[in-house]
Amino acid sequence: MSIFEKFSPYLERMSRAVQIGRSPIGIQFDDILSPTRGVIEGKEVIMIGTNNYLGLTFEESCVTAAKAAIDAHGTGTTGSRVANGNYVGHTKLERSLNKFMGMASTIVFSTGYQTNLAAISALVGPKDQVFIDADSHACIYDATRLSTGTTIRFRHNNAEDLDKRLSRSQNTDGARLVVVEGMYSMFGDLAPLDEMTEVAHRHGAMIYVDEAHSFGSFGPKGRGLSEAMGVLDKIDFYSATFSKSLASIGGFCSSKHPQFELLRVSRPYMFTASPSPSAIASAQAALEKIISEEGLHDNLWARARQLHEGLAQMGFDLAADASPIIAIRRHSEEQAVRDFNTLLDRGVYVNFSGPPATPAGISLLRLSVSAAHTEEEINKVLSVFQTLAQDNKVAMAAS
Ligand code: PMP
Numbered sequence: 427m428s429i430f431e432k433f434s435p436y437l438e439r440m441s442r443a444v445q446i447g448r449s450p451i452g453i454q455f456d457d458i459l460s461p462t463r464g465v466i467e468g469k470e471v472i473m474i475g476t477n478n479y480l481g482l483t484f485e486e487s488c489v490t491a492a493k494a495a496i497d498a499h500g501t502g503t504t505g506s507r508v509a510n511g512n513y514v515g516h517t518k519l520e521r522s523l524n525k526f527m528g529m530a531s532t533i534v535f536s537t538g539y540q541t542n543l544a545a546i547s548a549l550v551g552p553k554d555q556v557f558i559d560a561d562s563h564a565c566i567y568d569a570t571r572l573s574t575g576t577t578i579r580f581r582h583n584n585a586e587d588l589d590k591r592l593s594r595s596q597n598t599d600g601a602r603l604v605v606v607e608g609m610y611s612m613f614g615d616l617a618p619l620d621e622m623t624e625v626a627h628r629h630g631a632m633i634y635v636d637e638a639h640s641f642g643s644f645g646p647k648g649r650g651l652s653e654a655m656g657v658l659d660k661i662d663f664y665s666a667t668f669s670k671s672l673a674s675i676g677g678f679c680s681s682k683h684p685q686f687e688l689l690r691v692s693r694p695y696m697f698t699a700s701p702s703p704s705a706i707a708s709a710q711a712a713l714e715k716i717i718s719e720e721g722l723h724d725n726l727w728a729r730a731r732q733l734h735e736g737l738a739q740m741g742f743d744l745a746a747d748a749s750p751i752i753a754i755r756r757h758s759e760e761q762a763v764r765d766f767n768t769l770l771d772r773g774v775y776v777n778f779s780g781p782p783a784t785p786a787g788i789s790l791l792r793l794s795v796s797a798a799h800t801e802e803e804i805n806k807v808l809s810v811f812q813t814l815a816q817d818n819k820v821a822m823a824a825s
Contacts (some may be wrong), residue, residue, distance in 0.1 A: 428517035447767030481798025495707035538667025541677030548692035550575035553600030563649035608640030608651035614751030642671025
């Protein structure tokens with residue numbers, strides 16, 4: 427049997443998609459004009475599926491800092507911080523994040539994915555238990571595979587179910603860790619962090635929150651949903667990525683426990699190259715912008731509410747309340763791929779999301795709003811969705 431045989435279900439999905447139109451996986455941008463505008467197939471499109479929540483990818487201070495870092499320290503670090511040494515940029519960024527988050531220890535990792543992989547897999551040892559939300563991101567699931575402990579899943583966003591599972595699985599030999607996210611990446615729904623934290627701590631477990639999508643976009647200072655819900659000081663471990671609000675690549679995990687420094691022995695920290703000087707410098711500049719300009723996310727929220735309200739009025743099946751991620755449920759993968767293509771033909775780039783990224787085999791049109799979107803751009807997006815709603819109505823009437 428061919429070693430590639432296992433990919434045939436994927437191939438079948440792809441061939442069904444290309445019969446409908448372009449495959450939504452791996453769309454090519456010919457050019458990126460701004461945080462909200464790109465060129466696909468020679469045509470300018472509004473991008474509303476980029477996770478560029480604060481719209482800082484073209485921010486002058488970030489671009490200047492990245493260029494200066496290349497001039498000063500070169501294009502890459504060419505190695506791991508353990509084997510090949512730390513650059514001043516990495517240590518400075520760790521100090522700044524630590525202070526901003528009000529934590530005792532912060533470690534910068536090469537990506538957001540590796541942040542969770544490293545921290546969770548190293549924290550959960552052979553005698554330990556890790557409790558994860560069923561809708562956790564792939565990197566949290568992968569971290570549990572790399573860890574040597576026991577993994578227990580609880581129902582999505584269900585503090586009662588977590589409570590039950592913590593009660594049932596007493597662990598006298600080892601430690602217990604609860605892992606949740608802030609804003610969930612597919613539906614844009616929010617974790618009840620106050621309840622989750624209370625339940626975890628009542629059972630003597632520690633709590634780990636991945637705020638990949640909510641760092642920068644929530645909280646008066648931009649410190650995420652934990653800050654917005656007033657529980658930041660109760661979080662044991664807080665992770666986020668540089669690839670969304672910070673408009674770069676890399677990630678960090680902060681902890682109120684100074685012993686977190688020990689996690690520099692984790693494998694995905696030790697055995698991979700550290701982020702390039704330019705990625706670190708632009709993340710540092712973006713962080714400084716978040717620190718110095720409160721209200722950077724005000725327009726993000728205004729545009730998110732505008733979009734959510736408009737789509738709800740058109741009758742689209744929205745997965746959650748208004749937030750910077752707005753997901754529309756479609757009845758089938760074929761329908762979602764068809765809509766994705768229609769929207770692109772009409773100048774709007776959104777994300778198609780399906781399994782394994784989505785839970786329960788659901789197909790979504792996933793939109794992520796940016797603080798850089800203007801009211802006019804959102805109106806344009808809404809007018810294109812209006813034509814899609816009209817097309818769907820006509821198609822349903824004809825069938
Ligand atoms: N956590 C969550 C919840 C995510 O959605 C993602 C990526 N979308 C990551 C972690 C990984 O981040 P990165 O892409 O920066 O590696």
